[in-house]
Amino acid sequence: MSNLAYIQTPLTDSYLKNFKKEEKDDYDLSKLVQNVEIVDVKASGISGAVEMFSQGDSSTSNGQDQRKPSIFIISKEKDFKFEVIYTLIEEPIEDGYSHPAENIIEETIKTYPLYAGNWVQSLYIDNLNNYTLAAGILRCIGRLNPNITQPWGSIMAIGALLHFDVEVREAAVRAIEMWEDPTIIGYLERREEKVPWLADYIKQVIKDLKR
Amino acid sequence: MYGLRLRYLASIFLDAESIQANAKDVAGLMELFQDDQFLPSQAAESNIPRIGFRSVEGTRNLILSGKRFDYFHLPTKNNLDLGDFTVFCQHAISKLSIAIDYFKRKGHRLAAVQEGFLAEMIDEEINSIASNLLNFPPSFSKDIPFEWNWRCASSIERNFGKLSEPTNTVITIIRADFKVQSGEGIIDGLGPNKIRMDIDVNTSPINANARFGAEEIKAFLETSPIWHNKLGEELLSFIHKEQKSE
Numbered sequence: 099m100s101n102l103a104y105i106q107t108p109l110t111d112s113y114l115k116n117f118k119k120e121e122k123d124d125y126d127l128s129k130l131v132q133n134v135e136i137v138d139v140k141a142s143g144i145s146g147a148v149e150m151f152s153q154g155d156s157s158t159s160n161g162q163d164q165r166k167p168s169i170f171i172i173s174k175e176k177d178f179k180f181e182v183i184y185t186l187i188e189e190p191i192e193d194g195y196s197h198p199a200e201n202i203i204e205e206t207i208k209t210y211p212l213y214a215g216n217w218v219q220s221l222y223i224d225n226l227n228n229y230t231l232a233a234g235i236l237r238c239i240g241r242l243n244p245n246i247t248q249p250w251g252s253i254m255a256i257g258a259l260l261h262f263d264v265e266v267r268e269a270a271v272r273a274i275e276m277w278e279d280p281t282i283i284g285y286l287e288r289r290e291e292k293v294p295w296l297a298d299y300i301k302q303v304i305k306d307l308k309r
Numbered sequence: 310m311y312g313l314r315l316r317y318l319a320s321i322f323l324d325a326e327s328i329q330a331n332a333k334d335v336a337g338l339m340e341l342f343q344d345d346q347f348l349p350s351q352a353a354e355s356n357i358p359r360i361g362f363r364s365v366e367g368t369r370n371l372i373l374s375g376k377r378f379d380y381f382h383l384p385t386k387n388n389l390d391l392g393d394f395t396v397f398c399q400h401a402i403s404k405l406s407i408a409i410d411y412f413k414r415k416g417h418r419l420a421a422v423q424e425g426f427l428a429e430m431i432d433e434e435i436n437s438i439a440s441n442l443l444n445f446p447p448s449f450s451k452d453i454p455f456e457w458n459w460r461c462a463s464s465i466e467r468n469f470g471k472l473s474e475p476t477n478t479v480i481t482i483i484r485a486d487f488k489v490q491s492g493e494g495i496i497d498g499l500g501p502n503k504i505r506m507d508i509d510v511n512t513s514p515i516n517a518n519a520r521f522g523a524e525e526i527k528a529f530l531e532t533s534p535i536w537h538n539k540l541g542e543e544l545l546s547f548i549h550k551e552q553k554s555e
Binding site: 156157158159212213215216219220223226227248249250252253254255256257260279281282284285288 | 318320322329330331332333335336337339340345348349350351352353356358360363365418420422424462477479481507509511
């Protein structure tokens with residue numbers, strides 16, 4: 099259980115308002131990750147923390163391990179999230195042109211294959227209420243090869259189909275279309291999309307996926 | 310009882326090694342959960358992709374790993390109050406029952422866990438708890454230790470629904486300088502010396518027969534708050550009992 103994805107709390111909107119585009123180093127990177135965790139147990143001896151005891155089989159508590167990756171990995175995650183958000187804010191995504199965030203995500207997935215999917219997912223969830231950023235993250239991963247974004251990419255897109263903002267829902271449909279993932283057809287068919295143009299787009303995507 | 314709750318956890322142990330993260334099952338579960346604030350994510354168990362869900366604010370979580378399905382509530386920076394354990398158990402019944410029914414599984418072990426810090430106390434009260442729980446050798450009895458660890462596990466027969474099962478009843482009480490931190494610093498607001506108390510009631514791992522379905526999960530988790538409350542009251546009364554003067 100020690101390598102389970104760790105859970106993060108969402109970012110506040112306030113950090114976006116305070117975002118200083120001109121000086122990356124001025125920005126408090128710690129605000130990018132707000133995971134709540136027990137980080138310290140004062141140890142009175144060289145044997146380490148008092149939590150170091152064997153619980154045997156009687157206890158079912160799996161500890162807080164899923165929230166405690168190494169400091170190095172946390173640091174890389176913060177850097178990754180900062181860079182993606184920074185580039186998405188700096189440069190709008192345009193159809194037909196690749197976006198710098200795509201490269202950042204792709205390279206990170208290649209370098210940290212065990213972690214990057216979780217980082218992208220938590221970045222998306224953390225920014226769920228900032229629909230432009232949320233849609234931007236989805237559009238970037240939708241442009242990547244499905245070989246490196248699956249299954250977490252499709253899982254993200256399925257969740258995004260429920261988003262309150264039509265821009266995010268559209269980004270999810272675009273990603274599904276780009277990946278040509280037929281396993282989602284049934285779910286797409288049962289979704290009730292109330293915005294007519296997006297409902298038409300979904301019907302077209304379903305038709306294409308069935309081919 | 311608790312000044313700060315760290316986690317509520319409900320678990321079902323089962324054989325789910327073959328269940329890996331995939332879009333079809335996530336879509337199926339989402340339709341059954343009917344909860345548009347409970348978003349899917351991919352969890353990683355070693356290098357195996359597993360299905361996870363978390364609420365937008367991060368409090369409610371479900372991870373379907375190879376040997377156990379865990380539903381848990383965590384405090385977040387914006388919401389330190391995990392609320393009532395009974396309410397948590399109702400949430401857990403819903404999510405865990407849907408998950409095992411969807412995957413047509415039964416569990417062989419059930420668990421309900423609360424973890425947290427007791428309400429703030431002055432040093433004298435904390436030292437009194439140590440004296441009530443532990444029998445110190447001379448070197449430690451004069452200067453009461455500032456760190457200690459008390460843990461107790463008993464097998465207790467308990468009834469839930471139509472079943473009677475031996476349950477491990479595990480209490481852990483620890484004094485240490487815990488810090489609960491977020492990315493922006495210490496968040497708990499409690500003093501440096503805290504007493505952590507965890508209550509874990511779980512069915513024995515000895516019986517490995519897959520026998521717990523949705524009905525049994527419901528019965529176990531509906532009864533768990535009663536067991537936990539009774540244990541909590543008993544423990545509080547025990548750790549705060551007045552010392553007899555010699």
